[in-house]
Amino acid sequence: MSTGSHHGPAVVLEHVGVTYADATQPVLRDVDVEIEEGELVVVVGRTGSGKSTLLGTINGTVPHFTGGTLSGRVVVAGRDTRTHRPRDLADVVGVVGQDPLAGFVTDTVEAELAYGMEQLALPPATMRKRVEETLDVLGIADLRDAPLRDLSGGQQQRVAIGAVLTCHPRVVVLDEPTSALDPTGAEDVLAAITRLVHDLATTVIIAEHRIERVLHHADSVLHVVDGRVEHGSPASVMRTATVAPPVVELGRVAGWDPLPLSVRDARRAAASLRRELPPRPAALPPTATEPVLEASGVSVRYDDLVAVQDVDIVLPRGSVTALMGRNGSGKSTLLWALQGSGPRTAGRVRVDGADTADLGAAQRRARVGLVPQTASDLLYLDTVDAELAQADRESDAAPGTARAHLDALAPGIPGERHPRDLSEGQRLSLVLAVQLTADPPVLLLDEPTRGLDYTAKAALRDAVRRLARSGRAVLCSTHDVEFVAESADRVLLLAAGEVVADGPTADVVLASPAFAPQVAKITAPAGYLTVAEVRAQLEARR
Incomplete structure (x- = not known):
């Protein structure tokens, strides 16, 4: 799959600020970020910190649809969002929202994958080839004729990503892609997303509250706090980030350096911790209540x-x-x-x-x-x-x-x-x-x-x-x-x-491996479930 001829960073934000019409202060201020081609970037931050606005500046909906004032410059795949409205960016930026079903415009998987290309007036032969490629990349070939509303949440999410991919965007922006998915469905969707980054050099930007699911896939992290944005390697940003998954919280409590981002890395770092921890006390049988x-x-x-x-x-x-x-x-x-x-x-x-x-x-x-x-x-x-x-x-x-x-x-x-x-x-x-x-x-x-x-x-x-x-x-x-x-x-x-x-x-x-929390996997076989349980044990022993 080709990705066009633009060279240079995939996304550049220079001194970007955003202020909405009736707001007393900006949602984003003085943001300077460069995202390279083929990078997977995770956007983290508390609710209301400005994450959605940041994503909106990249796909051009801010300020063209949302109103407000955008200062500074946003350039995506060589196009300035000031002079290119969202529809002028549709072939280079794909957006997948939180609720795939709400975004679907057709009834079946194959029709949905072809719809965006029809809007771009691509020749039928190209469309057919791209639909096949996308069905394979996302592992949904067996769902080709399935009605969209009969699919599970994870399947719908993969189709929504596929519908964006067939247009061969340089940049894909995903807002909470796993929020509605069970652990296994989320793993499948994230595996499909990382494949895009590795095989097609697509730049992927993901905002996700469930950071524990995506952090270990990230090349870099954008941390949004009070309208300002810090961009750096996952380990350096997560050391002080305002939000952190259990694996990072545990690393902070145990003082591990470098900070582990995946269960696998944490398991390696935790050898001495596991020796120090006694088995988790068994839960008391519930007192019989009516x-x-x-x-x-x-x-x-x-x-x-x-x-x-x-x-x-x-x-x-x-x-x-x-x-x-x-x-x-x-x-x-x-x-x-x-x-x-x-x-x-x-x-x-x-x-x-x-x-x-x-x-x-x-x-x-x-x-x-x-x-x-x-x-x-x-x-x-x-x-x-x-x-x-x-x-x-x-x-x-x-x-x-x-x-x-x-x-x-x-x-x-x-x-x-x-x-x-x-x-x-x-x-x-x-x-x-x-x-x-x-x-x-x-x-x-x-x-x-x-x-x-x-x-x-x-x-x-x-x-x-x-x-x-x-x-x-x-x-x-x-x-x-x-x-x-x-x-x-x-x-x-x-x-x-x-x-x-x-x-x-x-x-x-x-x-169950699918339903075990991160701390349980890191401390197994001791059986702890949460960072708080481990912290309490360590404090009691020190």
């Missing part, structure tokens, strides 16, 4: 498809249970069936003596709160205050109840703000506060860590723990093994709609 939710024989069928098969679950008061399994294993379907508003073909789900399927909406909310994957689906009013007041009314709660919940979860969110303008973590907190206003004893969360940075995730972990201590039962469906290691007492593993494992978190995640 079950709040009891589900037996729950099944969900759609025609011939069995989505959930004969599932039994008991959620005790004061517990946090993680529901894990690959994309398409039936996790979301099970949550909706438990909550009572989703379909259920067989089985019973009892909370407070009643089956959730027999209750009206208000009674159901008072027993089981559910925060869906796209939390904002539950928000429909113009201000935060209006959402909170509505929650108080719907739940017959005293005025101010929802606000008190929100302030406990995420203090200081202005009431007049539109929910659309909140960060992902703030929106999640708002929906949680709305659900908690009805005071349900059971709370179900579907993929709550999507789009959250490490800081927001730590806040969610603390909130979930607090809710359990207050006597609620929390069931959280997630692909985020690091979040599970820090938050859950117990893990249910779902495969093809059936529970295939159910036990204490350590027992279940340590038994």
Whole structure:
């Protein structure tokens, strides 16, 4: 695959600043960066630090679509974004967003791969050849005729990347490419991305909150903090970065130099640490508490498809249970069936003596709160205050109840703000506060860590723990093994709609390479799950 004739760096930003129309200060200031051809660059930083704006300057959407003022100069594959609008850059910059399904314009894999080339009016013979090459590079040849909406999240993400690749861009920009994927799907997508860099010399720029998944693939890191950008080797930037994956946190705690970026490097550095650590103390068996939710024989069928098969679950008061399994294993379907508003073909789900399927909406909310994957689906009013007041009314709660919940979860969110303008973590907190206003004893969360940075995730972990201590039962469906290691007492593993494992978190995640957290892999066979556990042991021994 040829990449055109431009020579020199793939992307150059000179003294770039961006200020949006109604903002009092710039989002980016005085950014100087050069990215070479065939480099894989990971963009890290807290939510709201300016990462999305930085990506937008590279593909030309900032300022052409977003408005605001861009100072300085951005040159991509030899083209100045000032004089080239996004459509004039379409053949050199490809963009893959967070939600592939929302970006698709056709119905099948092959049609989607060809669409961009049709827009560029390429000859049919070229198009056919490139579709074949791309199907091979991404390992999706068997999906050629598949309808896009029937694909798993990981497959959709690979098709979205493929649709960009067939146009042979010099630069590919990916925004959170693995946020919706299970660990195995994420590995597949990242393997495909690294192949582009190595085989085609494509320049790839990835913004990702789940840094643990991509860092070891990176040639360099762009760290965005308060509008300024630091660019350097992954090990040097991560030494002081404001966000860091567990492997880096562990390296900082243990004082390793150079700082390891992959589990493999950390394993090598950790030989003496492993000798120093005693085996992880076994988790105490949970003190028997009364079950709040009891589900037996729950099944969900759609025609011939069995989505959930004969599932039994008991959620005790004061517990946090993680529901894990690959994309398409039936996790979301099970949550909706438990909550009572989703379909259920067989089985019973009892909370407070009643089956959730027999209750009206208000009674159901008072027993089981559910925060869906796209939390904002539950928000429909113009201000935060209006959402909170509505929650108080719907739940017959005293005025101010929802606000008190929100302030406990995420203090200081202005009431007049539109929910659309909140960060992902703030929106999640708002929906949680709305659900908690009805005071349900059971709370179900579907993929709550999507789009959250490490800081927001730590806040969610603390909130979930607090809710359990207050006597609620929390069931959280997630692909985020690091979040599970820090938050859950117990893990249910779902495969093809059936529970295939159910036990204490350590027992279940340590038994599976795909679901084991980084610290567990580095300290094996000692069995530690989190940096905090290792830190506590080291402090106790020093």
